Amino acid sequence: MSExxxxxxxxxxxxxxxxxxxxxxFVINGRSDVQIPPAxxxxxxxxxxxxxxxxxxxxxxxxxxxxxxxxxxxxxxxEQLAADMNLASTLWGLAAAARADGYRVxxxxxxxxxxxxxxxLRSRRVDGLVVSGPRDDDDELAALVRDGFPVVIQGWRxxxxxxxxxxxxxxxxxxxxxxxIGLGHRRxxxxxxxxxxxxxxxxxxxxxxxxxxxxxxxxxxxxxIEGAFDAASGHVGMAELLRHGRPTAVFxxxxxxxxxxxxxxxxxxxxxxxDVAVVGFDDIPIAAHVDPPLTTVHLPARALGETAGRxxxxxxxxxxxxxxxxxxxxxxVRDSSxxxxxxxxx
Amino acid sequence: MSExxxxxxxxxxxxxxxxxxxxxxFVINGRSDVQIPPAxxxxxxxxxxxxxxxxxxxxxxxxxxxxxxxxxxxxxxxEQLAADMNLASTLWGLAAAARADGYRVxxxxxxxxxxxxxxxLRSRRVDGLVVSGPRDDDDELAALVRDGFPVVIQGWRxxxxxxxxxxxxxxxxxxxxxxxIGLGHRRxxxxxxxxxxxxxxxxxxxxxxxxxxxxxxxxxxxxxIEGAFDAASGHVGMAELLRHGRPTAVFxxxxxxxxxxxxxxxxxxxxxxxDVAVVGFDDIPIAAHVDPPLTTVHLPARALGETAGRxxxxxxxxxxxxxxxxxxxxxxVRDSSxxxxxxxxx
DNA sequence: GCGCGTTACTAACGCGAGTTAGTCTCGACC
DNA sequence: GGTCGAGACTAACTCGCGTTAGTAACGCGC
Numbered sequence: 001m002s003e004x005x006x007x008x009x010x011x012x013x014x015x016x017x018x019x020x021x022x023x024x025x026f027v028i029n030g031r032s033d034v035q036i037p038p039a040x041x042x043x044x045x046x047x048x049x050x051x052x053x054x055x056x057x058x059x060x061x062x063x064x065x066x067x068x069x070x071x072x073x074x075x076x077x078x079e080q081l082a083a084d085m086n087l088a089s090t091l092w093g094l095a096a097a098a099r100a101d102g103y104r105v106x107x108x109x110x111x112x113x114x115x116x117x118x119x120x121l122r123s124r125r126v127d128g129l130v131v132s133g134p135r136d137d138d139d140e141l142a143a144l145v146r147d148g149f150p151v152v153i154q155g156w157r158x159x160x161x162x163x164x165x166x167x168x169x170x171x172x173x174x175x176x177x178x179x180x181i182g183l184g185h186r187r188x189x190x191x192x193x194x195x196x197x198x199x200x201x202x203x204x205x206x207x208x209x210x211x212x213x214x215x216x217x218x219x220x221x222x223x224x225i226e227g228a229f230d231a232a233s234g235h236v237g238m239a240e241l242l243r244h245g246r247p248t249a250v251f252x253x254x255x256x257x258x259x260x261x262x263x264x265x266x267x268x269x270x271x272x273x274x275d276v277a278v279v280g281f282d283d284i285p286i287a288a289h290v291d292p293p294l295t296t297v298h299l300p301a302r303a304l305g306e307t308a309g310r311x312x313x314x315x316x317x318x319x320x321x322x323x324x325x326x327x328x329x330x331x332x333v334r335d336s337s338x339x340x341x342x343x344x345x346x
Numbered sequence: 347m348s349e350x351x352x353x354x355x356x357x358x359x360x361x362x363x364x365x366x367x368x369x370x371x372f373v374i375n376g377r378s379d380v381q382i383p384p385a386x387x388x389x390x391x392x393x394x395x396x397x398x399x400x401x402x403x404x405x406x407x408x409x410x411x412x413x414x415x416x417x418x419x420x421x422x423x424x425e426q427l428a429a430d431m432n433l434a435s436t437l438w439g440l441a442a443a444a445r446a447d448g449y450r451v452x453x454x455x456x457x458x459x460x461x462x463x464x465x466x467l468r469s470r471r472v473d474g475l476v477v478s479g480p481r482d483d484d485d486e487l488a489a490l491v492r493d494g495f496p497v498v499i500q501g502w503r504x505x506x507x508x509x510x511x512x513x514x515x516x517x518x519x520x521x522x523x524x525x526x527i528g529l530g531h532r533r534x535x536x537x538x539x540x541x542x543x544x545x546x547x548x549x550x551x552x553x554x555x556x557x558x559x560x561x562x563x564x565x566x567x568x569x570x571i572e573g574a575f576d577a578a579s580g581h582v583g584m585a586e587l588l589r590h591g592r593p594t595a596v597f598x599x600x601x602x603x604x605x606x607x608x609x610x611x612x613x614x615x616x617x618x619x620x621d622v623a624v625v626g627f628d629d630i631p632i633a634a635h636v637d638p639p640l641t642t643v644h645l646p647a648r649a650l651g652e653t654a655g656r657x658x659x660x661x662x663x664x665x666x667x668x669x670x671x672x673x674x675x676x677x678x679v680r681d682s683s684x685x686x687x688x689x690x691x692x
Numbered sequence: 693g694c695g696c697g698t699t700a701c702t703a704a705c706g707c708g709a710g711t712t713a714g715t716c717t718c719g720a721c722c
Numbered sequence: 723g724g725t726c727g728a729g730a731c732t733a734a735c736t737c738g739c740g741t742t743a744g745t746a747a748c749g750c751g752c
Binding site: 367374405406410 | 707708709710711
Binding site for chain 2: 054055056058059061069082083085088091092105115119122123124231235259260263266285286291302
């Protein structure tokens with residue numbers, strides 16, 4: 001009773017229904033291109049149900065030559081991932097896209113240092129890979145792309161000829177700054193979301209610079225501090241920023257880092273948005289509930305996952321795929337950026 | 347060039363090394379029980395490397411009868427998952443445990459309404475399953491357990507004979523309350539982390555009641571409000587709690603909900619911890635950085651995943667497994683609970 | 693009665709590896 | 723010189739399913 005009965009195979013179903021294995025296979029896979037009388041069809045279905053038949057996955061995969069599985073490789077460190085509050089949504093979106101096509105998702109969280117993932121693809125355990133947060137020096141990834149494996153990059157690697165998805169970091173950041181500039185701020189600091197060898201950090205900083213330039217405001221390197229994913233980095237980052245001269249507003253390119261930055265401002269006794277306005281990035285679920293509610297750039301996490309999934313499935317199926325897909329962001333104005341009236345003009 | 351060359355098979359390796367497929371298989375799988383002279387061994391390894399040979403996953407799985415994959419079924423809704431800030435760590439821990447044994451992790455996020463996951467196991471696409479946040483009415487799960495499939499439950503289902511892992515919610519909550527009581531509080535409210543058909547919510551509430559009882563404080567149903575995973579529920583929950591009579595302290599059984607609760611207290615103009623002390627649960631990464639830094643019960647998210655993984659692998663391997671594993675929590679005292687001196691005695 | 697389509701199937705091969713039950717060689721020992 | 727036994731392999735079967743090529747049965751027209 002504790003031991004499972006041996007699995008029924010398609011041969012058992014065939015025997016029970018009084019047909020051949022081939023016919024069973026046709027029915028199970030719902031092939032409409034073969035003619036099978038409804039009576040036979042039903043007999044097979046019934047036999048399968050009675051026996052509790054489920055096709056053996058690995059056997060199908062071997063015969064059909066497809067694993068019906070896609071992989072998600074997360075190249076971030078454990079700490080970085082723990083701080084990423086949008087992961088769940090992205091994963092959900094990816095899985096939803098996969099399931100719609102009968103695919104499953106295999107996740108491979110892999111710190112930069114540990115291990116390899118190319119084997120997943122080379123051993124055909126997955127039919128394609130979404131690589132999130134690739135590092136520039138990831139040769140393994142370059143090799144996979146070169147060998148023509150279906151890979152979608154979430155983030156960016158300019159040197160690789162693989163389709164990539166990302167939010168429009170640059171435009172998002174630019175929008176955040178235009179908002180601050182519109183409120184009359186001219187001396188605006190920036191704490192990045194991550195060290196500057198991460199492309200997303202560079203792009204968001206790029207949006208910051210674009211906006212300053214368009215507004216005719218000079219770029220001051222002293223107003224830019226590198227954050228590093230977590231709130232602690234925002235905390236110390238803000239302290240450092242304040243030491244270098246006080247801005248009237250700060251764009252923090254990550255909500256989590258921004259929460260640390262807000263703490264830094266409290267430490268310094270500077271009211272937000274009274275003395276310093278703050279705008280974040282990501283729109284994590286709690287952004288609306290911190291003190292003060294955070295003005296931020298909404299990142300469509302779930303759509304990001306869905307899009308990555310769809311692109312990868314298209315690529316696997318051999319359909320044409322755009323080389324770069326950028327998802328739009330949206331500025332969500334809450335209290336932390338104040339209003340034109342609470343701040344004076346320039 | 348864009349087309350991948352056809353994969354080398356073990357037969358190709360055998361031909362190149364001048365041996366049979368069987369020998370190749372022995373070498374690749376590192377079987378120490380067969381005698382193969384070092385010279386031959388090296389020839390095979392070299393041939394495999396030169397050809398870029400990787401065993402075909404599905405074929406191995408078919409022949410060996412094991413998929414070397416475990417599944418993680420997340421039974422929470424999309425919103426609930428988005429609010430769960432510990433997911434990434436748990437997943438990381440699970441994947442780490444799996445990888446140590448040569449297993450991979452397949453994730454299946456499944457809204458309560460949508461779809462079925464038993465097929466994963468029945469079709470042998472996975473060798474075992476970790477089911478997170480199972481609902482009481484999940485018959486599919488009950489059937490799998492009854493049929494003897496390797497399943498580990500993360501959370502609790504008292505009626506099922508399957509090993510389960512969880513943090514010691516009850517003890518954790520009790521510790522939080524003892525801390526508050528020790529500070530002199532006697533009128534202590536509670537906002538649960540989730541609706542009370544979730545066992546974790548019931549357990550944490552149980553710890554709250556235990557502590558009150560031990561301290562000889564009467565239980566007042568009016569001081570208990572149901573939260574629902576997200577900060578918004580904490581926000582409205584706190585407002586409701588304050589309407590029913592003001593406690594001097596509140597135990598909020600989830601940090602995310604607590605952040606909403608803190609907002610509710612701000613709305614009411616009540617300083618924390620001056621007028622009302624707050625203790626959370628989970629110790630999410632930003633708990634230390636909100637205003638005020640949150641006293642909370644640390645939940646070892648990564649260890650939770652690791653433990654679930656190890657238990658499942660033990661179960662798959664047929665090793666004995668304890669039926670219930672509880673991980674200890676730890677109270678992290680920060681500012682939101684104040685000190686005995688800031689509050690007067692009873 | 694034969695030829696010729698359809699219709700409704702089935703026999704048999706192949707996917708790529710793991711594994712069992714041998715086979716063959718070579719040396720030692722009697 | 724024959725026998726035994728290890729050592730070093732290999733032939734061939736197996737896993738469960740997808741699929742191609744082929745066939746048996748039936749109807750129909752002449």
